[in-house]
Amino acid sequence: RKEVEQDPGPFNVPEGATVAFNCTYSNSASQSFFWYRQDCRKEPKLLMSVYSSGNEDGRFTAQLNRASQYISLLIRDSKLSDSATYLCVVTPGYTPLVFGKGTRLSVIA
Amino acid sequence: SAVISQKPSRDICQRGTSLTIQCQVDSQVTMMFWYRQQPGQSLTLIATANQGSEATYESGFVIDKFPISRPNLTFSTLTVSNMSPEDSSIYLCSVETAEENTIYFGEGSWLTVV
Numbered sequence: 390r391k392e393v394e395q396d397p398g399p400f401n402v403p404e405g406a407t408v409a410f411n412c413t414y415s416n417s418a419s420q421s422f423f424w425y426r427q428d429c430r431k432e433p434k435l436l437m438s439v440y441s442s443g444n445e446d447g448r449f450t451a452q453l454n455r456a457s458q459y460i461s462l463l464i465r466d467s468k469l470s471d472s473a474t475y476l477c478v479v480t481p482g483y484t485p486l487v488f489g490k491g492t493r494l495s496v497i498a
Numbered sequence: 499s500a501v502i503s504q505k506p507s508r509d510i511c512q513r514g515t516s517l518t519i520q521c522q523v524d525s526q527v528t529m530m531f532w533y534r535q536q537p538g539q540s541l542t543l544i545a546t547a548n549q550g551s552e553a554t555y556e557s558g559f560v561i562d563k564f565p566i567s568r569p570n571l572t573f574s575t576l577t578v579s580n581m582s583p584e585d586s587s588i589y590l591c592s593v594e595t596a597e598e599n600t601i602y603f604g605e606g607s608w609l610t611v612v
Binding site for chain 1: 531539540542543546590600601603604605608
């Protein structure tokens with residue numbers, strides 16, 4: 390089983406839609422969780438950290454389920470500018486980070 | 499946050515040659531890393547660049563192929579030696595900021611080996 394697994398997509402959704410991605414991880418000792426966003430031919434950029442209690446940042450909500458070893462990202466009211474690849478990242482509490490292969494999202498007008 | 503500058507941003511290289519990528523950070527950071535992202539793949543850690551000592555390489559990566567220097571807390575270089583087309587990839591420098599416990603990436607160096 391791969392350390393971090395994501396559905397590669399692509400997810401093609403209309404503007405205004407709500408879309409959710411899941412990511413599973415194999416290392417139960419993982420302590421820190423993140424979602425990064427990577428635009429085409431650009432470097433990854435931190436979107437948000439994922440906390441045990443869940444956290445929200447505007448239209449974005451991240452959840453962690455330790456029992457089932459997955460994290461999720463929910464995007465509400467999708468914008469064209471949300472089109473990107475979303476990378477799930479976990480770490481056992483110290484670097485280095487372990488990256489998933491990413492989920493591609495295309496928001497369509 | 500940290501501002502990271504990488505040079506070159508892209509290059510086309512001949513098979514068998516070597517290329518050195520530079521990474522400059524605008525502040526002192528403890529941890530610096532080099533990642534590779536091959537086409538259609540996720541990021542893979544090459545090594546942790548240690549200031550004043552040899553880098554710590556991940557499985558599958560060796561110093562002879564990817565020599566790394568880190569003379570101080572704001573600068574590192576990665577050399578891709580004796581390049582082959584399989585080395586065509588994006589090479590990314592990243593740093594961890596202690597205050598934020600967050601990883602930031604440079605803009606990457608796009609390398610094509612012909």
